[in-house]
Amino acid sequence: xxxxxxxxxxxxxxxxxxxxxxxxxxxxxxxxxxxxxxxxxxxxxxxxxxxxxxxxxxxxxxxxxxxxxxxxxxxxxxxxxxxxxxxxxxxxxxxxxxxxxxxxxxxxxxxxxxxxxxxxxxxxxxxxxxxxxxxxxxxxxxxxxxxxxxxxxxxxxxxxxxxxxxxxxxxxxxxxxxxxxxxxxxxxxxxxxxxxxxxxxxxxxxxxxxxxxxxxxxxxxxxxxxxxxxxxxxxxxxxxxxxxxxxxxxxxxxxxx
Amino acid sequence: xxxxxxxxxxxxxxxxxxxxxxxxxxxxxxxxxxxxxxxxxxxxxxxxxxxxxxxxxxxxxxxxxxxxxxxxxxxxxxxxxxxxxxxxxxxxxxxxxxxxxxxxxxxxxxxxxxxxxxxxxxxxxxxxxxxxxxxxxxxxxxxxxxxxxxxxxxxxxxxxxxxxxxxxxxxxxxxxxxxxxxxxxxxxxxxxxxxxxxxxxxxxxxxxxxxxxxxxxxxxxxxxxxxxxxxxxxxxxxxxxxxxxxxxxxxxxxxxx
DNA sequence: TGTACATCAGTGAACGCGCGTTCACTGATGTAC
DNA sequence: TGTACATCAGTGAACGCGCGTTCACTGATGTAC
Numbered sequence: 001x002x003x004x005x006x007x008x009x010x011x012x013x014x015x016x017x018x019x020x021x022x023x024x025x026x027x028x029x030x031x032x033x034x035x036x037x038x039x040x041x042x043x044x045x046x047x048x049x050x051x052x053x054x055x056x057x058x059x060x061x062x063x064x065x066x067x068x069x070x071x072x073x074x075x076x077x078x079x080x081x082x083x084x085x086x087x088x089x090x091x092x093x094x095x096x097x098x099x100x101x102x103x104x105x106x107x108x109x110x111x112x113x114x115x116x117x118x119x120x121x122x123x124x125x126x127x128x129x130x131x132x133x134x135x136x137x138x139x140x141x142x143x144x145x146x147x148x149x150x151x152x153x154x155x156x157x158x159x160x161x162x163x164x165x166x167x168x169x170x171x172x173x174x175x176x177x178x179x180x181x182x183x184x185x186x187x188x189x190x191x192x193x194x195x196x197x198x199x200x201x202x203x204x205x206x207x208x209x210x211x212x213x214x215x216x217x218x219x220x221x222x223x224x225x226x227x228x229x230x231x232x233x234x235x236x237x238x239x240x241x242x243x244x245x246x247x248x249x250x251x252x253x254x255x256x257x
Numbered sequence: 258x259x260x261x262x263x264x265x266x267x268x269x270x271x272x273x274x275x276x277x278x279x280x281x282x283x284x285x286x287x288x289x290x291x292x293x294x295x296x297x298x299x300x301x302x303x304x305x306x307x308x309x310x311x312x313x314x315x316x317x318x319x320x321x322x323x324x325x326x327x328x329x330x331x332x333x334x335x336x337x338x339x340x341x342x343x344x345x346x347x348x349x350x351x352x353x354x355x356x357x358x359x360x361x362x363x364x365x366x367x368x369x370x371x372x373x374x375x376x377x378x379x380x381x382x383x384x385x386x387x388x389x390x391x392x393x394x395x396x397x398x399x400x401x402x403x404x405x406x407x408x409x410x411x412x413x414x415x416x417x418x419x420x421x422x423x424x425x426x427x428x429x430x431x432x433x434x435x436x437x438x439x440x441x442x443x444x445x446x447x448x449x450x451x452x453x454x455x456x457x458x459x460x461x462x463x464x465x466x467x468x469x470x471x472x473x474x475x476x477x478x479x480x481x482x483x484x485x486x487x488x489x490x491x492x493x494x495x496x497x498x499x500x501x502x503x504x505x506x507x508x509x510x511x512x513x514x
Numbered sequence: 515t516g517t518a519c520a521t522c523a524g525t526g527a528a529c530g531c532g533c534g535t536t537c538a539c540t541g542a543t544g545t546a547c
Numbered sequence: 548t549g550t551a552c553a554t555c556a557g558t559g560a561a562c563g564c565g566c567g568t569t570c571a572c573t574g575a576t577g578t579a580c
Binding site: 064 | 534535
């Protein structure tokens with residue numbers, strides 16, 4: 001995962017992303033044709049994203065998108081070689097949008113307010129998910145039957161987690177994250193099994209890594225429960241309950257209140 | 258939610274469940290025709306469940322099920338009035354199967370080994386989900402587009418949660434669940450917002466209810482991450498890491514190690 | 515115990531709709547000399 | 548600056564397939580007298 005953060009890789013991957021999403025690399029000296037192409041490609045993904053919101057991923061149809069574009073269905077193949085490639089573009093776009101929301105939420109907090117940064121990340125995830133439930137479902141819900149995500153999604157997929165890891169790492173380094181007592185020590189195997197998670201929060205002991213995993217799975221567990229209907233008729237006013245639980249997670253990490 | 262636990266409601270709902278699943282109430286004096294009908298209805302749901310495992314819920318097709326039954330597609334309508342009703346039966350069956358697995362896991366533990374009971378529940382959920390990923394996705398993953406779950410699913414849906422609530426409640430009553438210190442108190446509104454959750458674990462203070470929610474969302478958050486691919490290339494040997502995290506949740510609830 | 519009737523299971527054809535993908539094609543846009 | 552050629556975008560028809568649901572029907576099973 002560290003290698004994913006090297007500048008070369010970032011550069012290569014963002015090129016792959018652009019190629020995947022917009023059919024080609026955009027640069028300064030684009031011809032008019034290239035401009036139109038990029039624009040139409042973006043229009044296709046925008047329409048597809050809207051269809052996602054009404055019919056969900058399994059119902060996403062190239063023909064329906066083409067109709068709305070005012071094109072004949074086969075014309076879409078100039079832009080995406082298959083339905084799966086369009087889905088991949090939507091997934092990457094989604095991860096990036098969520099990642100950006102999380103980055104932005106973190107960025108406006110004072111650097112040393114670690115509890116505040118964590119809460120900002122939590123709220124960003126939840127609000128992003130509530131605003132675009134089908135996109136969240138595409139990323140964190142049931143896998144789309146018959147669809148196999150390519151490796152290219154990984155960089156985008158962990159953008160939010162990278163932010164989270166940085167918060168934990170910096171909080172621990174600043175001494176603002178005193179490990180909670182009374183919890184069992186992780187087994188020896190944990191270090192190896194979760195090696196990649198540990199790399200996201202360098203310098204943090206396994207005990208804290210484990211607790212960080214508790215908080216992260218707790219965040220997404222809540223959001224999934226809320227979005228997928230498990231809280232229907234069970235929890236009212238979910239915003240305040242969510243807020244409290246996430247504060248609680250911060251406290252369990254040993255962050256100041 | 259309390260009203261759902263009254264004997265009358267349990268009785269009425271289990272009748273609804275049987276009617277939904279098997280087309281009629283089974284009783285001692287069934288005619289041969291009724292027996293065949295019940296058998297074929299079960300066969301239909303079994304085949305549908307298998308199809309679920311390969312194509313997922315959105316791809317579930319009455320025609321495909323009929324083909325495998327050796328029937329003409331319209332014959333299915335003798336047993337299920339529509340595709341949605343078949344889906345509902347699968348969902349209720351799924352919740353009941355998971356609920357039963359959880360009940361069984363809890364039942365074999367010594368009553369006063371609350372940590373053991375909690376871990377048994379966790380493992381039962383995870384193992385059930387890993388064994389039938391598409392069924393888990395049907396229950397806890399993205400909602401099936403265009404499908405609206407009827408109210409009848411509620412009783413089955415909370416079977417596992419009822420077991421969990423009982424463990425928490427009994428542990429607290431036995432004094433084996435000392436509330437963790439250093440965590441923020443739930444806001445005043447929490448009691449009302451989570452009233453139904455509180456009813457599942459009677460006699461337990463809000464602070465513990467909140468922590469119990471942390472553990473429960475943590476359990477399903479983990480399982481969803483694991484099943485839906487979020488741990489791919491990130492966490493190896495997930496069983497041991499899962500075990501540790503769930504032990505940690507027990508400790509955070511103040512249960513003995 | 516036997517007959518007349520009602521109920522039910524399953525058939526087969528049809529309606530009306532959708533989908534992804536391929537392919538030969540026209541006409542417009544861009545490029546090289 | 549003008550022409551010849553190559554590239555590209557979009558068309559329209561087709562292939563081959565799928566789906567849920569309705570409806571009039573046949574023939575078997577059950578029931579009431």
